[in-house]
Amino acid sequence: MAVTYELIKTCKQTGARLGKIHTPHGSFDTPMFMPVGTLATVKAMSPEELKEIGSGIILSNTYHLFLRPGHEIVKEAGGLHKFMNWDQAILTDSGGFQVFSLSNLRKIREEGVEFRSHLNGEKLFLSPEKATEIQNALGADIIMAFDECPPFPAEYQYVKDSLERTTRWAKRCLEAHANPDRQALFGIVQGGMYKDLRIESAQQLLDLNFPGYAIGGLSVGESADLMYEMLEHTVPILPQNKPRYLMGVGAPENLVEGVMRGIDMFDCVLPTRIARNGTMMTSKGKLVIRNAEYARDFRTVDENCQCKVCQNYSRAYIRHLIKCNEIFGFRLTTYHNLYYLINLMKQIRQAIAEDRLADFQKEFYAMRS
Amino acid sequence: MAVTYELIKTCKQTGARLGKIHTPHGSFDTPMFMPVGTLATVKAMSPEELKEIGSGIILSNTYHLFLRPGHEIVKEAGGLHKFMNWDQAILTDSGGFQVFSLSNLRKIREEGVEFRSHLNGEKLFLSPEKATEIQNALGADIIMAFDECPPFPAEYQYVKDSLERTTRWAKRCLEAHANPDRQALFGIVQGGMYKDLRIESAQQLLDLNFPGYAIGGLSVGESADLMYEMLEHTVPILPQNKPRYLMGVGAPENLVEGVMRGIDMFDCVLPTRIARNGTMMTSKGKLVIRNAEYARDFRTVDENCQCKVCQNYSRAYIRHLIKCNEIFGFRLTTYHNLYYLINLMKQIRQAIAEDRLADFQKEFYAMRS
Ligand SMILES: [Zn+2]
Ligand SMILES: [Zn+2]
Numbered sequence: 085m086a087v088t089y090e091l092i093k094t095c096k097q098t099g100a101r102l103g104k105i106h107t108p109h110g111s112f113d114t115p116m117f118m119p120v121g122t123l124a125t126v127k128a129m130s131p132e133e134l135k136e137i138g139s140g141i142i143l144s145n146t147y148h149l150f151l152r153p154g155h156e157i158v159k160e161a162g163g164l165h166k167f168m169n170w171d172q173a174i175l176t177d178s179g180g181f182q183v184f185s186l187s188n189l190r191k192i193r194e195e196g197v198e199f200r201s202h203l204n205g206e207k208l209f210l211s212p213e214k215a216t217e218i219q220n221a222l223g224a225d226i227i228m229a230f231d232e233c234p235p236f237p238a239e240y241q242y243v244k245d246s247l248e249r250t251t252r253w254a255k256r257c258l259e260a261h262a263n264p265d266r267q268a269l270f271g272i273v274q275g276g277m278y279k280d281l282r283i284e285s286a287q288q289l290l291d292l293n294f295p296g297y298a299i300g301g302l303s304v305g306e307s308a309d310l311m312y313e314m315l316e317h318t319v320p321i322l323p324q325n326k327p328r329y330l331m332g333v334g335a336p337e338n339l340v341e342g343v344m345r346g347i348d349m350f351d352c353v354l355p356t357r358i359a360r361n362g363t364m365m366t367s368k369g370k371l372v373i374r375n376a377e378y379a380r381d382f383r384t385v386d387e388n389c390q391c392k393v394c395q396n397y398s399r400a401y402i403r404h405l406i407k408c409n410e411i412f413g414f415r416l417t418t419y420h421n422l423y424y425l426i427n428l429m430k431q432i433r434q435a436i437a438e439d440r441l442a443d444f445q446k447e448f449y450a451m452r453s
Numbered sequence: 454m455a456v457t458y459e460l461i462k463t464c465k466q467t468g469a470r471l472g473k474i475h476t477p478h479g480s481f482d483t484p485m486f487m488p489v490g491t492l493a494t495v496k497a498m499s500p501e502e503l504k505e506i507g508s509g510i511i512l513s514n515t516y517h518l519f520l521r522p523g524h525e526i527v528k529e530a531g532g533l534h535k536f537m538n539w540d541q542a543i544l545t546d547s548g549g550f551q552v553f554s555l556s557n558l559r560k561i562r563e564e565g566v567e568f569r570s571h572l573n574g575e576k577l578f579l580s581p582e583k584a585t586e587i588q589n590a591l592g593a594d595i596i597m598a599f600d601e602c603p604p605f606p607a608e609y610q611y612v613k614d615s616l617e618r619t620t621r622w623a624k625r626c627l628e629a630h631a632n633p634d635r636q637a638l639f640g641i642v643q644g645g646m647y648k649d650l651r652i653e654s655a656q657q658l659l660d661l662n663f664p665g666y667a668i669g670g671l672s673v674g675e676s677a678d679l680m681y682e683m684l685e686h687t688v689p690i691l692p693q694n695k696p697r698y699l700m701g702v703g704a705p706e707n708l709v710e711g712v713m714r715g716i717d718m719f720d721c722v723l724p725t726r727i728a729r730n731g732t733m734m735t736s737k738g739k740l741v742i743r744n745a746e747y748a749r750d751f752r753t754v755d756e757n758c759q760c761k762v763c764q765n766y767s768r769a770y771i772r773h774l775i776k777c778n779e780i781f782g783f784r785l786t787t788y789h790n791l792y793y794l795i796n797l798m799k800q801i802r803q804a805i806a807e808d809r810l811a812d813f814q815k816e817f818y819a820m821r822s
Contacts, residue, residue, distance in 0.1 A: 125774060125781040153748065153773040161751055161769060169765045379522065382530055396538045400530060404522040405494060411780055412494040 087268035089327045096439040107173040107225035112140025114348040124168040128418040137423045141173035147182035155221040163223030175226040178215045212256035220262045229254040231272040236304040243276035251288040270296040279317045286321045298329040319346040359417035362406040365424045369452045378403040391423035456637035458696045465808040476542040476594035481509025483717040493537040497787040506792045512720045516548035524590040532592030544595040547584045581625035598623040600641040605673040612645035620657040639665040648686045655690045665696040688715040728786035731775040734793045738821045747772040760792035
């Protein structure tokens with residue numbers, strides 16, 4: 085098995101899991117947040133900085149790498165790890181989410197999806213086999229099945245047909261997968277906001293015995309409560325001895341709540357995207373550093389943060405850089421936001437270890453109110 | 454004296470100077486190239502990275518900091534060093550060069566220059582007193598007199614009138630300067646491409662006894678040979694015991710030739726600007742990394758470079774990042790270009806120490822042909 089999950093303990097207050105995931109490129113503690121490196125780079129960050137903040141795993145995107153530079157080039161370079169100079173774990177998504185987001189540019193068939201490149205309109209095709217072939221070429225430690233992520237809201241029958249096709253596609257991915265000894269292929273549970281469909285999807289995928297399971301199709305516009313409800317109906321069905329990955333979720337409160345419902349892995353562009361827009365995550369909530377009120381504010385961004393940004397730079401300086409579109413400003417906001425989230429996960433792991441995650445949750449919300 | 458120059462030795466082959474400049478924020482070896490940090494940041498670089506590559510001094514811009522964030526904010530922050538987290542030497546230019554570049558937006562009078570902000574058209578005024586006041590607020594170790602840099606080509610009489618006004622302005626800067634014990638004010642020799650005017654300007658400024666001298670108004674469109682000729686007529690008049698700074702020059706061959714003609718300090722946006730445009734400086738000349746020929750080139754950028762970019766990343770990866778406008782691409786090209794130039798200066802210093810700068814010059818050109 086390329087990837088294994090080691091359950092260390094569960095929190096007595098909440099049932100949340102403390103664990104370790106072992107991959108061909110090292111192990112990382114869970115629950116973990118994975119920074120997104122869309123185009124073989126976590127925007128604005130260096131690999132050294134990612135290690136500094138403790139990202140044991142990062143994510144990269146099949147769709148984007150398929151378009152640029154092309155998976156053959158990455159393969160010729162010796163794979164994604166070597167290409168981008170990252171020797172720890174990598175997860176690649178399947179491209180499904182990106183392709184289905186191009187709603188006006190794509191046509192879904194049983195065989196796969198025809199779509200047009202968002203860059204130049206070129207007609208392209210992705211299928212379970214093609215997405216798997218690309219991910220085999222990229223060589224990430226964890227790769228994802230090619231799925232359909234239905235829009236929200238969506239009709240019951242649409243979601244049902246879609247999840248059943250996603251299961252058929254998942255099977256084709258398993259069959260196409262060339263390197264199960266070096267790359268773990270995870271299945272993706274769909275089912276929209278319908279509890280019975282979530283359960284149906286999970287059970288169908290469990291029969292295929294994937295080494296890990298993701299929960300897709302959440303954080304697509306529904307309320308947080310509805311997302312939590314879906315988790316509560318899906319996660320308990322998933323096996324205890326395999327990783328559980330909630331896709332596309334990265335708001336601090338969603339991470340806390342996701343862990344309490346049994347999730348081990350998260351990813352989201354949120355911390356890096358809002359960073360480049362001048363918004364910083366802090367222990368007291370969001371801080372929009374571009375705002376005029378910070379022009380003469382020489383305090384640190386987050387007095388509770390130990391990151392090198394908070395140790396060395398003032399709000400006024402960071403605001404100045406962001407207002408001037410300076411690259412170093414994007415570096416500082418991105419570094420801090422990722423540090424904040426990865427440190428939040430570390431605090432969560434500590435709370436699980438001490439059986440006090442429910443107490444931690446209370447303190448977390450109290451700080452932000 | 455805020456800043457002193459220590460002459461270590463002169464090259465027996467060329468007369469080039471090996472020295473050390475001592476400032477209130479540490480000493481640096483000369484000849485030295487100073488990276489430009491226009492808006493209180495060397496674009497794409499962190500202070501730690503600048504130290505890694507051995508920048509003992511960086512430059513920042515009065516005009517730009519006057520507009521954003523404003524010198525009062527920098528002063529409130531505790532000065533430029535503290536604002537930008539840089540504890541080594543800083544030099545600020547006077548804003549003269551930038552203001553005179555706004556040719557359609559400015560009006561020159563004896564009192565000073567009225568101009569409009571390139572950002573929002575706001576009417577502003579800079580004078581010798583104001584430029585010095587701003588630089589006193591910023592707190593750099595070396596500050597520059599407010600001068601006029603005439604365009605090229607320019608009529609003899611225009612240049613003569615201009616340099617004489619520049620001398621009167623230099624005197625006013627000296628009188629306005631509030632912190633001569635902590636900040637060294639350098640005079641700027643002008644005189645366009647007229648040898649006798651260069652000499653006249655230098656002699657007038659020598660009478661004012663500045664702690665260092667810059668040569669301005671070169672690298673403004675004239676041929677390299679003409680620039681070298683002007684240096685040959687200007688530098689020998691300057692005192693042996695003070696630093697000599699050639700402004701706005703950063704092409705590798707110009708650095709070699711400048712040092713051979715007695716220059717100690719250089720600055721230029723060239724290495725950082727072309728880096729963001731995808732051009733890298735190498736021991737064999739320029740390498741335009743965005744070109745298609747590098748898409749599958751998995752070799753290092755410059756096999757003779759020991760920088761961490763050349764140790765860890767391929768041309769194909771850097772090309773991919775630059776083509777995708779990825780911030781990390783700009784980081785890698787900028788880091789390498791600055792490393793290349795600062796390492797070139799180190800090699801030059803070594804050659805002077807060994808009395809073989811003329812030999813080094815030959816090897817330098819042979820590698821690039
Ligand atoms: Zn921080
Ligand atoms: Zn290099």
